[in-house]
Structures are given as C-alpha cells and as structure tokens.
Amino acid sequence: MKLTLHVWRQRSSQDSGRMVRYELADVNPDMSFLEMLDVLNEQLLSKGEEPVAFDHDCREGICGSCGFVINGVAHGPQRGTTVCQLHMRHYHDGDELYLEPWRAAAFPVVKDLVVDRGALDRIIAAGGFISVQTGAAPDGNAIPVPKGNADMAMDAAQCIGCGACVAACPNASASLFTAAKVSHLNLLPQGQPEKADRVLKMVVQANEELFGSCTNIGECTSVCPKGIPLEMIARMNRDYLSAALVRR
Amino acid sequence: MQLNSRIPSGPIEQRWDKCRFEMKLVNPANKRKFSVIVVGTGLAGGAAAATLAELGYNVKCFCFQDSPRRAHSIAAQGGINAAKNYQNDGDSIYRLFYDTVKGGDFRARESNVYRLAQVSVNIIDQCVAQGVPFAREYGGVLANRSFGGAQVSRTFYARGQTGQQLLLGAYQALERQIGAGRVAMFPRTEMLDLIVVDGRARGIITRDLMTGKIETHLADAVVLGTGGYGNVFFLSTNAKGSNCTAIWRAYKRGALFANPCFTQIHPTCIPVSGDYQSKLTLMSESLRNDGRIWVPVKKGDTRSPEQIPESERDYYLERRYPSFGNLVPRDVASRAAKGVCDEGRGVGGTGLGVYLDFSDSIRRLGEGAIRERYGNLFEMYERITGEDPYKVPMRIFPAIHYTMGGLWVDYHLMSTIPGLFVIGEANFSDHGANRLGASALMQGLADGYFVLPYTIGDYLANAKLHKVGGDHPACREADASVRERLKGFLSIGGKRSADSFHRELGKIVWDECGMARNADGLGKALEAIPALREEFWSNLAVPGTGEELNQQLEKAGRVADYFELAELMCLDALTREESCGGHFREEHQTPEGEAMRDDDKFCHAAAWEYKGDGAKPERHIEHLEFEYVKPSQRSYK
Numbered sequence: 081m082k083l084t085l086h087v088w089r090q091r092s093s094q095d096s097g098r099m100v101r102y103e104l105a106d107v108n109p110d111m112s113f114l115e116m117l118d119v120l121n122e123q124l125l126s127k128g129e130e131p132v133a134f135d136h137d138c139r140e141g142i143c144g145s146c147g148f149v150i151n152g153v154a155h156g157p158q159r160g161t162t163v164c165q166l167h168m169r170h171y172h173d174g175d176e177l178y179l180e181p182w183r184a185a186a187f188p189v190v191k192d193l194v195v196d197r198g199a200l201d202r203i204i205a206a207g208g209f210i211s212v213q214t215g216a217a218p219d220g221n222a223i224p225v226p227k228g229n230a231d232m233a234m235d236a237a238q239c240i241g242c243g244a245c246v247a248a249c250p251n252a253s254a255s256l257f258t259a260a261k262v263s264h265l266n267l268l269p270q271g272q273p274e275k276a277d278r279v280l281k282m283v284v285q286a287n288e289e290l291f292g293s294c295t296n297i298g299e300c301t302s303v304c305p306k307g308i309p310l311e312m313i314a315r316m317n318r319d320y321l322s323a324a325l326v327r328r
Numbered sequence: 329m330q331l332n333s334r335i336p337s338g339p340i341e342q343r344w345d346k347c348r349f350e351m352k353l354v355n356p357a358n359k360r361k362f363s364v365i366v367v368g369t370g371l372a373g374g375a376a377a378a379t380l381a382e383l384g385y386n387v388k389c390f391c392f393q394d395s396p397r398r399a400h401s402i403a404a405q406g407g408i409n410a411a412k413n414y415q416n417d418g419d420s421i422y423r424l425f426y427d428t429v430k431g432g433d434f435r436a437r438e439s440n441v442y443r444l445a446q447v448s449v450n451i452i453d454q455c456v457a458q459g460v461p462f463a464r465e466y467g468g469v470l471a472n473r474s475f476g477g478a479q480v481s482r483t484f485y486a487r488g489q490t491g492q493q494l495l496l497g498a499y500q501a502l503e504r505q506i507g508a509g510r511v512a513m514f515p516r517t518e519m520l521d522l523i524v525v526d527g528r529a530r531g532i533i534t535r536d537l538m539t540g541k542i543e544t545h546l547a548d549a550v551v552l553g554t555g556g557y558g559n560v561f562f563l564s565t566n567a568k569g570s571n572c573t574a575i576w577r578a579y580k581r582g583a584l585f586a587n588p589c590f591t592q593i594h595p596t597c598i599p600v601s602g603d604y605q606s607k608l609t610l611m612s613e614s615l616r617n618d619g620r621i622w623v624p625v626k627k628g629d630t631r632s633p634e635q636i637p638e639s640e641r642d643y644y645l646e647r648r649y650p651s652f653g654n655l656v657p658r659d660v661a662s663r664a665a666k667g668v669c670d671e672g673r674g675v676g677g678t679g680l681g682v683y684l685d686f687s688d689s690i691r692r693l694g695e696g697a698i699r700e701r702y703g704n705l706f707e708m709y710e711r712i713t714g715e716d717p718y719k720v721p722m723r724i725f726p727a728i729h730y731t732m733g734g735l736w737v738d739y740h741l742m743s744t745i746p747g748l749f750v751i752g753e754a755n756f757s758d759h760g761a762n763r764l765g766a767s768a769l770m771q772g773l774a775d776g777y778f779v780l781p782y783t784i785g786d787y788l789a790n791a792k793l794h795k796v797g798g799d800h801p802a803c804r805e806a807d808a809s810v811r812e813r814l815k816g817f818l819s820i821g822g823k824r825s826a827d828s829f830h831r832e833l834g835k836i837v838w839d840e841c842g843m844a845r846n847a848d849g850l851g852k853a854l855e856a857i858p859a860l861r862e863e864f865w866s867n868l869a870v871p872g873t874g875e876e877l878n879q880q881l882e883k884a885g886r887v888a889d890y891f892e893l894a895e896l897m898c899l900d901a902l903t904r905e906e907s908c909g910g911h912f913r914e915e916h917q918t919p920e921g922e923a924m925r926d927d928d929k930f931c932h933a934a935a936w937e938y939k940g941d942g943a944k945p946e947r948h949i950e951h952l953e954f955e956y957v958k959p960s961q962r963s964y965k
C-alpha cells in the first residue's frame with residue numbers, strides 16, 4: 081500500500097520544528113509501524129537526507145521507549161498497544177498519517193519524535209519504592225499476600241512508563257503514571273509502612289515537574305497500552321487525602 | 329597467560345562462605361571514599377548499583393536508554409528460578425546446581441553454579457520485600473511453574489512479565505539511591521571505551537547521546553552489566569539497542585573474551601515474515617508446559633492444521649524424548665525443529681515453522697485457565713501475526729536469544745583486567761554451553777545483589793589505588809581514540825546504512841554460526857565477514873554530526889564492533905571441535921543426531937586474548953573440573 085506521512089521534524093530543543101511530508105510506496109501490511117519508519121529512514125538515507133529520530137528498544141511493547149502521536153492519538157488507533165506493536169494491516173492504501181512527539185511542558189522535545197521523559201524517573205526517585213536494603217528481607221512466604229491484592233498490584237505494576245497518558249491528557253497530567261506506582265506498592269503488605277509518605281512525596285514531585293493536575297477526563301486510560309484503569313487515580317487520591325489528614 | 333579462577337578450596341557447599349570469610353572488608357566509614365562505575369541498569373547492573381550505594385560506595389551508573397527502567401531485562405517473560413522447594417517436589421540447592429551444570433552440557437564452572445543455586449533463594453526473598461508482585465496461590469503463598477530442562481516446579485513468575493517486575497524492583501531500589509544522592513545516574517549515555525591505568529580499570533569514556541559530548545569518568549573500579557551480544561545476528565529476540573560495544577572495547581583493552589561461540593537459540597519464537605523484519609519476538613517457553621509441538625508426518629503437507637488428523641501429526645519431541653517431552657532444554661528443542669524443517673515438514677508460508685498447539689490443554693483445563701496463564705502472550709502473538717492462537721495453533725521457529733559467552737571472569741566476577749568486574753549476561757560464567765530457562769534473571773540478580781557487592785569490596789580493600797586525573801596519558805589516549813573513531817564514521821560519506829550492513833552480517837553469522845555449524849561454513853564466514861567489513865568502512869553512510877542526537881552514528885559504532893566480534897565467534901566455533909549445548913558442530917554428532925562432546929580435548933572454557941587489529945587472537949584455556957556432577961552424555965529421553 082501507499083501512504084503519505086507528515087512527520088514532525090525538529091533538529092533540537094532550540095529549533096522550532098515543522099511538519100514534513102513524505103510519500104511511502106510499497107508498505108507491507110505485515111510490517112510493524114516502526115518497521116515502516118525504518119523503511120522511510122532507509123529511503124531518506126539513500127537520498128542523503130537525515131532519518132527521522134524516534135525512540136524504541138524492545139519493539140514488543142514492554143520497555144516503554146517508543147511512543148508518539150499518530151493522527152492525534154497517542155500510540156495510534158489500536159487499543160492496548162504501543163506504536164511498536166501496531167501493525168500496518170490496520171491502515172489502508174492512500175491513508176494520510178500525521179506523526180508528532182508527545183507534547184507536554186514536562187517532556188521537552190529532544191529531536192523529531194524523541195522527548196525527554198526524565199521527569200517520570202524523578203517521581204519514582206521521590207518515593208516510588210519500598211525501602212529495603214539488599215539482604216534485609218524475610219522469607220518470601222513469610223507474609224502471605226491475598227491473591228486478589230497481588231493481582232491488583234500486578235495490574236498497576238504493568239505500567240511501562242511510556243508517557244502516553246501525559247501526552248493524551250489535555251492538562252498534561254502524570255496522574256495515571258503516578259497512581260499506578262502508588263497503587264502497586266500501597267496495595268501490598270510490604271508497602272504499608274511507607275504508604276502515606278510515598279503518596280505525598282510522589283504527588284508533590286509530579287507537581288514540581290510541570291505536570292498538570294487531573295480533572296477526571298479519562299483520556300489517559302483510553303490510550304494506555306497496558307489499560308491501567310482510572311480507579312488507580314481514585315485510589316491514589318484516597319491515599320493522598322488520608323495521608324494529608326494524618327500529617328496535619 | 330595463566331588464568332586464575334580463584335575458586336576457593338573445600339567442599340562445594342562451603343566455598344562461598346569461605347570466600348566471604350577470607351575477603352578483606354572495607355571499613356564502613358571508608359566506603360564513601362571509594363567510587364565505582366556501573367555500566368548497565370539491567371537486572372545485573374541495576375541491582376549492583378543500588379546495592380553498592382546502599383553499602384555506602386559512591387556510584388556512577390550509566391545506560392543508553394532514556395531511563396534505567398528500560399534495560400533489556402524488562403522484556404523477560406517467563407520467570408526466575410530459585411531452589412525454594414516451596415512445592416515440596418524434591419527441589420534443593422543441589423538439584424538446581426545439578427540441573428544447571430548438566431543443562432549447560434558440562435561447560436560451566438561448578439563452584440560458580442553452586443553459589444548461584446545457593447543465593448537463588450535470597451533473590452526471591454529480596455524481590456518479594458521490594459514489592460515484586462509475583463503470582464500467588466489462593467492461600468496467599470507464592471506460586472511456581474515448571475520450565476524447560478527441569479522436572480520440578482521452581483520457577484517464580486509475574487504473569488508473562490517477570491523480567492519487567494524484577495527490573496522495576498531493582499530500578500526502584502536504584503531510584504531510591506539516586507533520590508538520596510548516592511548514585512549519579514547518566515541515562516542516554518553510552519560507554520565507548522575503557523580506561524586502563526597501570527594495568528587496572530580506572531574509568532570509562534562516554535558519549536552523551538543527546539548532545540554528543542565526550543566525557544571521561546574515573547573511579548576505583550568499573551563494573552560492566554551491559555548484557556549479551558545476541559544482536560550480532562541482527563534478527564534476534566534482544567532489544568534493538570542491545571550491543572556488544574562495552575565488552576568489546578574492554579576486550580580490546582585486555583580483558584579476555586570467553587566462549588564467544590556459545591550462543592543460545594530459543595525454540596519458541598514467532599517465525600520471520602518478510603525482509604523488512606527488524607527483530608524477532610519470543611513466545612515464552614513456559615508455553616511449552618501446556619502447548620504441544622508438532623509437524624505433519626508427511627513432507628510438504630499444505631493442509632491447514634485442523635484438517636490434519638491426529639494420526640498424521642508427528643509430536644516429535646514427545647516421540648523422541650518421552651520423559652521430558654515438550655520440556656527438553658532449548659538447544660535440543662531448537663535443533664529438533666530445525667531438523668523437521670530441513671526434512672521439508674515445516675509449516676507456514678516459508679516452511680520454517682512448527683506448530684505449538686494448545687487445543688488439548690484448552691479442552692482439558694478450559695480456555696479461562698489458559699487465558700489466565702498466557703493471556704498476554706496469546707495477545708502478543710495475535711497482534712503480530714493476525715491469527716488467534718485460541719483457535720489455530722501457533723507457528724513457532726527458533727531464534728537467537730541469549731549469549732552464554734562473554735568476558736571471562738574469575739570466581740569474584742573480575743575479568744583479566746584487575747578492577748574490571750563483569751556481571752549478568754555480559755560475562756561467561758554460569759551457564760556453560762547452554763542456559764536453562766529462567767536462569768538468566770536468577771544469575772543477573774545473583775551477581776548484582778549478592779555476589780559482586782562483596783567481591784568488589786575485597787578488591788578495593790586490597791588494591792592500594794592512587795589518584796588518577798583526567799589528564800593522565802591513558803585517559804587522553806582513550807579519549808582521542810574515541811573521537812577519532814566517531815570522526816571516522818562521519819567522514820566515510822558512503823551510500824549504505826549501518827542497518828543494511830548489520831542485516832547482511834547477521835545473515836552470514838546465522839547461516840554459518842547459528843543452529844548448526846561445520847568447518848566448511850565457518851571457513852566461508854571467516855572470509856565473508858572481513859570482506860563485508862571492508863565495504864562497511866568504505867561505503868557507510870552516516871548523516872548529521874557528532875554533536876547532536878544521531879541514531880545512525882550510534883548504530884555505526886555498534887555494527888563496527890559486531891563485525892569484529894562475529895569473526896571471533898566463528899574462529900571460536902571452528903576451533904571447538906566438538907558439539908556441546910548450543911554449539912552444534914555437524915561433524916560431531918551421534919547417529920541419532922544428538923550433540924557429541926569431546927571431554928578429553930574440550931573440557932575447558934576458551935578465553936581469547938586480543939593481540940592487535942589484524943593479528944590472530946590468542947586462545948587460552950581454563951580447564952573445568954567436575955568433582956560433583958560427573959560428565960555424562962545429557963539424556964532427556
């Protein structure tokens with residue numbers, strides 16, 4: 081099939097950036113979206129032009145490296161998928177696609193479709209952990225965890241930190257990301273001692289990173305490749321409120 | 329060169345204790361005076377960096393991804409082994425040790441493997457305490473599954489995302505130390521050379537991938553946890569960025585490279601579909617617990633699978649290996665798949681595939697149970713192939729997955745360059761010629777949490793290091809050679825992309841040094857690789873500059889190193905005149921087509937020493953003693 085691509089090209093964070101149009105013939109429907117971009121890049125290279133920069137690593141939807149907006153939707157049209165898992169069989173001959181980087185004040189563009197998501201790491205560094213030194217652990221079966229809790233914690237822990245939730249949110253809020261980590265750890269018995277401290281610190285850090293606040297729109301969960309549900313945010317807010325009350 | 333593996337004496341179960349007791353300790357107050365560089369934030373590097381910082385060392389940590397959480401370990405699916413014996417099914421440290429030595433086809437160091445089995449139990453405790461949401465039974469206790477190459481259930485898992493959850497555990501521990509200011513983290517930073525001063529590893533040269541800035545980082549010791557080199561084949565299950573640059577640069581600075589030809593082909597991957605293909609996707613081998621592998625009995629049978637009656641299906645693993653059946657080790661399963669495809673009984677468009685069929689299990693356990701166990705893997709399969717594995721059998725084919733070879737290390741995980749430690753998949757230590765499923769995660773975390781943090785202390789306490797500044801001639805020389813190389817790539821001005829060379833190189837290595845090897849083919853590869861390399865250095869196209877994010881430049885450097893490594897792999901494979909584990913030399917097989925070791929001549933690790941560009945590297949050997957598990961021909965019948 082033949083496609084027309086409009087790709088955001090931006091040399092560096094200083095550059096202002098623009099959409100550039102490319103024509104691509106012979107796109108195989110079994111290709112992944114990133115393989116389609118590989119083909120575009122080979123084409124650009126052979127013309128002596130600079131290939132499009134985009135982040136990627138595992139190409140199987142787990143590392144969270146890849147991600148950009150396709151026709152206005154973070155990670156493209158297929159639910160529960162990252163762009164690296166999206167295959168061209170979902171497109172048709174003659175389609176026109178617009179590719180843009182995540183847009184958020186907290187995610188400055190590095191080049192083309194690549195952004196800096198370091199803010200997400202700093203939210204984790206603020207409190208997204210259980211403080212246990214190597215070697216200080218009791219036997220793995222010493223504390224039974226009800227299966228329901230373990231499963232729910234796993235639902236939350238599946239977050240791949242790609243940043244799509246931020247890109248999709250009109251407020252550029254990182255609430256779904258933060259809530260997923262808070263919920264993962266706060267649902268487990270091991271996470272209880274630091275429960276209050278954790279949620280307070282992480283939420284404060286998210287605010288300091290120029291992420292917006294959550295107004296319950298729900299765009300985040302609809303683009304989340306792991307389908308992290310909105311309830312996680314409600315849980316975080318509950319934990320936050322009770323922690324804030326206790327602190328007073 | 330005499331390789332000293334520094335294996336402690338005494339009964340095997342006391343060696344690690346003895347070693348720890350004999351080690352010199354660094355006084356807690358002195359630890360902050362020492363600095364350690366950790367390259368890599370996978371399970372090995374992430375665990376090590378966090379633990380070293382907890383102990384009080386000054387740590388600088390590097391990865392090329394934009395976040396330490398994205399290291400390739402994140403992609404591991406199936407699980408992690410530990411000799412907990414929670415299932416009461418007869419497992420023990422000794423059995424895990426035994427299985428690993430045997431699974432590795434008697435080419436691993438017994439003492440290391442024993443230690444690995446010992447600390448495996450601590451790993452699970454540690455991860456649970458960190459909040460890793462392992463699968464649980466209804467009573468709240470940890471669940472286990474069985475995995476290829478073992479007859480007990482000792483594998484712990486978190487759905488199909490075990491690597492992700494273990495890595496997030498290590499990453500969170502690491503972020504905690506970053507937040508506390510005890511680890512300086514450098515994401516999007518690639519190590520391009522090792523600095524060796526007076527024979528000791530003292531630092532690295534890095535490139536900031538965002539700005540192109542070249543920097544010198546100095547420390548008292550350097551740890552490489554930079555992963556495996558499976559991407560030398562271009563198509564592999566590894567993440568696209570996985571590369572050999574760090575260990576290859578260290579090799580060229582004097583660290584010996586052991587058993588480069590020991591690579592693992594994983595039996596259950598999604599077959600190649602076209603020549604645009606950029607990587608291969610693994611379907612966790614845990615699927616072999618409930619899926620049955622078969623091909624048609626008849627050659628060239630093009631009927632769709634449901635039209636082939638039971639009597640015309642060949643469940644060849646169950647037939648050939650009745651006691652292990654579909655759970656034989658990876659090398660055996662992969663070779664068997666190749667065998668049936670070579671006979672013309674492969675399935676799918678290319679004929680390079682076999683069925684992995686769940687219909688019996690679905691009938692027996694219900695679709696719900698199968699969905700619970702493998703839901704996300706089935707989804708992944710459907711996304712890629714457009715086929716629904718609940719209805720049609722999966723098609724799978726072997727693909728390169730893991731590299732057992734790596735930098736040679738002693739019992740302390742130190743390479744032949746004092747002060748250079750190598751952990752995780754980057755070293756050669758524990759898996760011999762074949763790794764058992766769910767053992768890489770175990771090894772990475774064992775090295776990172778429980779072994780290296782001790783052994784590095786002994787080194788630092790004994791080393792008497794003097795201060796080195798960035799203006800030391802060794803630093804300046806390394807810095808200049810990195811700049812020179814980068815300039816070289818940018819100035820070739822040729823026509824072909826690094827990827828196109830990489831793809832062609834990978835094809836040569838896959839054809840001649842892949843699932844089966846012979847002297848003739850290896851000889852051909854040893855001619856083809858240098859010829860292609862020459863073209864690479866004269867016709868490579870790298871647009872842009874070195875002072876910005878330049879992904880083509882990054883690739884060029886990695887591919888250049890793969891070219892050199894590929895040659896060493898073939899040389900190693902040619903020299904090892906036996907079949908063992910993943911290394912199958914067609915000249916050395918039993919009449920039934922099983923691998924035939926030659927313990928008289930090759931009961932050793934081969935460690936190669938760099939002798940200069942264009943010169944033949946020198947082969948050293950570490951003889952392997954098997955005091956506990958007596959070498960026998962592996963039998964899974």
Ligand SMILES: Cc1cc2nc3c(=O)[nH]c(=O)nc-3n(C[C@H](O)[C@H](O)[C@H](O)COP(=O)(O)OP(=O)(O)OC[C@H]3O[C@@H](n4cnc5c(N)ncnc54)[C@H](O)[C@@H]3O)c2cc1C
Pocket residue numbers: 367368369370371372373390391392393396398399400401402403404405406407408490491517518519520553554555556565566567570571573574610612729730751752753754765766767768769770772
């Ligand atoms: C698809 C897949 C599934 C798997 N499933 C399992 C499983 O179920 N069970 C199991 O036990 N094993 C499994 N494995 C194997 C296992 O995942 C790996 O062997 C293991 O995770 C390697 O960990 P590591 O820490 O050694 O390296 P990696 O996780 O590969 O980390 C390497 C690190 O080094 C950094 N790095 C590399 N080069 C440089 C450089 N030059 N400069 C700076 N940084 C650098 C990277 O950024 C990264 O942080 C699987 C592997 C694959 C491919």
Ligand code: FES
Pocket residue numbers: 135136137138139140141142143144145146147162163164165
């Ligand atoms: S490349 Fe890893 S999630 Fe897409």
